[in-house]
Amino acid sequence: MSDQVTNIVVAGLGGQGVLKASDIIAEVAFAAGLDVKKAEVHGMSQRGGSVTSDVRFGQGVLSPMVPAGQADYLVVLDETQVENNKAVLKPEGELLTIALINPSNLKNKRTINVAMLGALSKRFDIDEKLWTDTIKANLPQRLHEVNMEAFALGRQVG
Amino acid sequence: MTRMLLSGNEAVAQAALDSGVNLGAGYPGTPSTEILEHFSAIGGAAQWSPNEKVALEVGIGAAFGGAKALVTMKHVGLNVAADPLFTVAYTGVSGSLVIISADDPGMASSQNEQDNRNYAKAAGVPMLEPSDSQQAYDYLALALQLSHQWQIPIILRVTTRICHSKGIVNTADTKLSPSECNFQRDIPGRVMVPAYARPAHRRLREKLNKIAQWNEETEINEIIPGGKELGIITSGISYVHAREAAPEASFLKLSMTYPLPLNKIRQFADSVQRCVVIDEGDPYLVDAIRAAGICVEGKADLYRFGELNVERVKRILANDTTAEPAPPKGKPPQLCQGCPHRHVFEVLSAKKCIVAGDIGCYTLGVLPPFEAMDTCVCMGASISVGLGLRHTLPEDQARRVVSVIGDSTFVHSGITGIVDMVYNRPKTGHVVLILDNSTTAMTGLQEHPGTGRLLNHEPAYQLDFAAMLTAMGVDNVHVLDAGKESDNFEQILTDSLACDQTTVIIARRPCILAAKKIREYQTKQENAC
Ligand SMILES: Cc1ncc(C[n+]2csc(CCOP(=O)(O)OP(=O)(O)O)c2C)c(N)n1
Numbered sequence: 001m002s003d004q005v006t007n008i009v010v011a012g013l014g015g016q017g018v019l020k021a022s023d024i025i026a027e028v029a030f031a032a033g034l035d036v037k038k039a040e041v042h043g044m045s046q047r048g049g050s051v052t053s054d055v056r057f058g059q060g061v062l063s064p065m066v067p068a069g070q071a072d073y074l075v076v077l078d079e080t081q082v083e084n085n086k087a088v089l090k091p092e093g094e095l096l097t098i099a100l101i102n103p104s105n106l107k108n109k110r111t112i113n114v115a116m117l118g119a120l121s122k123r124f125d126i127d128e129k130l131w132t133d134t135i136k137a138n139l140p141q142r143l144h145e146v147n148m149e150a151f152a153l154g155r156q157v158g
Numbered sequence: 159m160t161r162m163l164l165s166g167n168e169a170v171a172q173a174a175l176d177s178g179v180n181l182g183a184g185y186p187g188t189p190s191t192e193i194l195e196h197f198s199a200i201g202g203a204a205q206w207s208p209n210e211k212v213a214l215e216v217g218i219g220a221a222f223g224g225a226k227a228l229v230t231m232k233h234v235g236l237n238v239a240a241d242p243l244f245t246v247a248y249t250g251v252s253g254s255l256v257i258i259s260a261d262d263p264g265m266a267s268s269q270n271e272q273d274n275r276n277y278a279k280a281a282g283v284p285m286l287e288p289s290d291s292q293q294a295y296d297y298l299a300l301a302l303q304l305s306h307q308w309q310i311p312i313i314l315r316v317t318t319r320i321c322h323s324k325g326i327v328n329t330a331d332t333k334l335s336p337s338e339c340n341f342q343r344d345i346p347g348r349v350m351v352p353a354y355a356r357p358a359h360r361r362l363r364e365k366l367n368k369i370a371q372w373n374e375e376t377e378i379n380e381i382i383p384g385g386k387e388l389g390i391i392t393s394g395i396s397y398v399h400a401r402e403a404a405p406e407a408s409f410l411k412l413s414m415t416y417p418l419p420l421n422k423i424r425q426f427a428d429s430v431q432r433c434v435v436i437d438e439g440d441p442y443l444v445d446a447i448r449a450a451g452i453c454v455e456g457k458a459d460l461y462r463f464g465e466l467n468v469e470r471v472k473r474i475l476a477n478d479t480t481a482e483p484a485p486p487k488g489k490p491p492q493l494c495q496g497c498p499h500r501h502v503f504e505v506l507s508a509k510k511c512i513v514a515g516d517i518g519c520y521t522l523g524v525l526p527p528f529e530a531m532d533t534c535v536c537m538g539a540s541i542s543v544g545l546g547l548r549h550t551l552p553e554d555q556a557r558r559v560v561s562v563i564g565d566s567t568f569v570h571s572g573i574t575g576i577v578d579m580v581y582n583r584p585k586t587g588h589v590v591l592i593l594d595n596s597t598t599a600m601t602g603l604q605e606h607p608g609t610g611r612l613l614n615h616e617p618a619y620q621l622d623f624a625a626m627l628t629a630m631g632v633d634n635v636h637v638l639d640a641g642k643e644s645d646n647f648e649q650i651l652t653d654s655l656a657c658d659q660t661t662v663i664i665a666r667r668p669c670i671l672a673a674k675k676i677r678e679y680q681t682k683q684e685n686a687c
Pocket residue numbers: 185186187188210232234235236238268269517518519520537563564565566567568595597598599600601669
């Protein structure tokens with residue numbers, strides 16, 4: 001079954017939007033009609049500790065956690081969190097870090113998670129509108145524009 | 159039918175709404191907290207009680223009156239609620255009573271990793287274990303139904319990975335209404351004096367025998383046929399890990415794990431060449447199955463610690479007992495910059511106090527740079543452990559003992575400690591610090607009786623700590639902001655430690671994450687007036 005399941009791990013520090021990003025990925029897969037599971041470890045994330053979240057989608061997802069060495073994509077929102085998480089990647093898996101994004105092109109630094117979703121979204125054959133609609137549904141109206149720009153930037157560089 | 163993407167906690171809440179639960183009561187605790195928050199958000203009647211014992215008793219009362227009651231807590235909460243649990247098993251209920259026990263194998267956010275499946279057996283309370291969000295939804299509805307049918311409380315046991323994982327849920331088409339409640343007098347059934355409790359215990363065992371019979375037949379204990387070489391018996395989240403680890407095996411997935419369907423288990427074990435039981439946590443299933451004389455394999459001791467996952471199940475099946483790869487080392491949590499608890503720990507650290515600590519964000523005062531905590535056992539223990547130290551240590555040490563407790567924890571189980579302090583007064587007196595940050599921060603900013611707001615943040619009566627402590631007979635009660643009045647705080651602490659009196663210092667300043675929300679609730683309230 002693992003061939004039919006895409007495994008994504010999002011990692012970062014508390015407050016960087018890791019859980020929001022993984023929620024959006026899971027909701028996009030859900031809206032695309034796929035089976036999906038999402039797991040997270042967020043014990044006490046509000047205090048700046050490490051946060052990771054796993055999203056798995058495809059046909060018939062069983063465990064909600066991505067097994068070590070099975071991730072197709074590792075999306076990292078903080079450079080300090082690459083080392084401790086990279087064992088989760090498959091040998092041919094892809095690491096996406098914020099080095100992809102030039103921060104001076106981001107109007108609001110806090111949209112880095114959505115910019116990374118832009119880059120990630122290029123890897124799937126899922127309608128772009130599903131992504132943008134889901135992102136909007138997860139954010140208050142006043143943040144829509146700046147996040148749409150961040151998403152578009154991510155799609156360009158990704 | 160609606161297709162939804164829900165966490166296990168949201169699924170339980172949605173099922174509670176769709177099944178017409180009259181009342182949800184609980185006390186916050188990771189990973190259970192979001193159940194009542196979500197139930198309230200989607201329109202259910204939910205309340206935070208001061209602690210789990212009170213919550214369960216409120217649920218019992220509601221269910222005696224015919225209501226469908228839901229009571230939620232984390233695993234250690236059931237220790238606090240164990241007293242009513244064991245006896246409500248005897249009395250049974252008229253409506254429905256479902257208790258959520260949210261266990262935390264691996265201790266993502268807990269002080270121990272007790273396996274509450276043991277409580278089901280010890281108390282004689284049937285237990286259901288879902289494996290994903292869909293089953294969390296289905297089994298809550300089923301638990302309410304079985305509770306009413308058998309007139310018995312039911313435990314729905316979930317774990318961190320069920321509670322906090324999202325998955326797809328198809329909801330039921332028929333939505334039920336809350337029950338019409340009506341008190342029916344039943345003195346021998348409800349008043350557990352020995353003369354009535356003796357037959358009640360017999361009735362409980364008869365019910366459990368019947369439920370065990372039902373459990374032999376029900377389809378919720380599912381057999382998934384596969385190869386004959388390997389059969390796996392498992393429950394809860396371990397089931398999905400095991401299916402992924404051994405797709406070729408045959409499975410018996412147990413959904414009601416107390417009382418066990420031992421005949422079904424025996425037949426399954428006989429039908430395969432090798433039968434392995436995969437238990438996360440304690441060897442609960444394997445011990446019970448072996449005690450029934452059924453020949454099965456269990457897991458090596460090293461897999462008793464921490465949660466299971468696909469790799470660990472593969473290792474168990476391969477009898478691999480070599481050392482496991484170390485889990486990735488993340489950045490540990492710390493008190494937020496600007497957290498009001500910081501000031502207090504700076505002073506306690508500088509004064510070299512012996513700190514009897516408690517559970518909450520402030521437990522992080524144990525970490526550098528403060529290292530200002532010497533004990534932490536369970537909620538409320540700071541005050542009573544501090545008293546034990548005061549009573550027995552040599553005087554120079556006893557005088558340095560301070561108990562430190564958060565505001566939510568104080569209401570949960572600190573008040574009785576204060577009663578002990580004024581009653582069994584230590585010779586050197588005692589000093590208690592209540593760190594009142596106007597919220598239950600640790601579990602995600604919940605209200606409690608001291609905040610003056612209900613679970614849904616609507617206004618409520620606010621418990622006045624200072625007036626209560628004075629009325630209880632504490633010699634000195636101070637209320638201050640330890641950050642803004644740091645000199646004053648240090649002076650009062652120094653003086654209190656030096657004298658033989660009982661002192662409570664309430665260090666009051668909102669948690670920085672809560673402060674913004676509190677302002678929002680207040681504005682909303684003012685606008686509504
Ligand atoms: C019996 C029990 N119930 C619930 C919990 C979960 N829990 C840990 S600390 C805590 C309360 C923390 O609130 P507070 O004392 O106000 O301290 P804060 O986190 O706000 O600093 C809770 C609910 C627990 N550990 N034990």
